[in-house]
Amino acid sequence: MTTADMSFDFANVDPEIRYKLLTGLVVPRPIAWVVTKSVKGVVNAAPFSLFNVISEDPPLVMFSVDTKPGDRVKDTLVNVHATRAFVVNLVDEATAQVMNNCAINFPPEEGEPEAFGIPLVPGTHGPVPRLAISPVAMECKQVTTLNFGPRRDLVIGEVLALHTRAGVLDPTNLRTNYDTYQPVGRLGGTMYAHLEDRFSMDRETYEQFSARTAQEAAAKETV
Known part of the structure; x- marks a missing residue:
């Protein structure tokens, strides 16, 4: 294994290698288990690990959609364009395996929830149901979709409603109980990560930083 620093000029790197790098x-990444519904009523559930929350006011999330083999448009994107609605379900240790199963390339007429017997809960703010087994679900409406060529679209949605499993949030202060939630993060290749090892860091104010550095400077002058 090399011990030298490495640099990559992405203009000269194949897309497959860019993806690998x-x-x-960029890890760990949260996983969006996106549920959509076709115009024919088929419920689709597909995982995406190029995903995150991007704003709280307005409450916005985004996920990135690539294409199927042969540059065919994925069912998720077709359904979002048709209904302008989707649900982002988050993934924990208990649901990781069935989420991974949903990455199988099913045909459009066959939905993953039905194939794997995943129970659904009707949407409260739109036509798309959420997964009953998910610890967190966000009902969203499509705000916009940005296209970046034949193989990539970025879907941005506004969160209309948030649902959590009992115990995920402390009802008194709304803090997340990570011992109950146990989220799973995405790494490279086929690898995932438990988020069990956590630590906390306090942040100084500018005034605290200024006072501390002044004290340290004064202490050095007296030495």
């Missing part, structure tokens, strides 16, 4: 290094 980016998804292997």
